Amino acid sequence: MSIDGYVDTPDDERLLLSNDADFDRVDEVRAGCDAILVGAATVRQDNPRLLVRDETRRKARVERGEQPDPVKVTVTNSCDLDPDARFFTLGEADKLVYCVSSALPNARHKLGRVATVIDGGDPLDLGQVTADLHTRGIRRLMVEGGGMIHTGFLTAGLADELQLVVAPFFVGDSRAPRFVGDGTFPWGPRRRADLTEVRQIGDVVLLRYALSDRYRA
16 A cells, blocks of 8 residues: 555556566465455456466476465446456456355356356355355455455454555545445454564565464464
């Protein structure tokens, strides 16, 4: 996020907050995960690939008996997703779409040929989503955003660790999306999150927080 807590600008052009060294660090984290989850808005707006970029890391995953890339996961209320988005068309790993119960028939009709569409509850329940992912062998899930997804996972106490990178500039526009929205979070002035690492990476700073006992395990 920016110094003032934003993760993008209100403009259409994507804001690059990180640097090459940190992008490589993120790639390393991705390579160690079973799945990557982003919200449907991120799929629509950023059209991300969500692939492991480094060939050495890809080969190491294959040698461990895994696909070169983690499973891709998204959650949606409206199923307003393009089956030709890079989320669906790139990579050999499974693509999972969790949608609200009422949208399930439409979602399966629209996306069934490019993804496995799963009932996520009504309203959509991130706890139900993570429980189902566990039954599918997902043990380490990387949640990349956006803001509504961050807010949902954090307010529900579902996150074990937060990796927050601060870029050395301000956005200064309240129309821009923030790292999280309003909510009741488990960590506040009376329960401070446990800071486990501070690392300078070029001109950005990585802050790592332990958010659950599972992190220690």
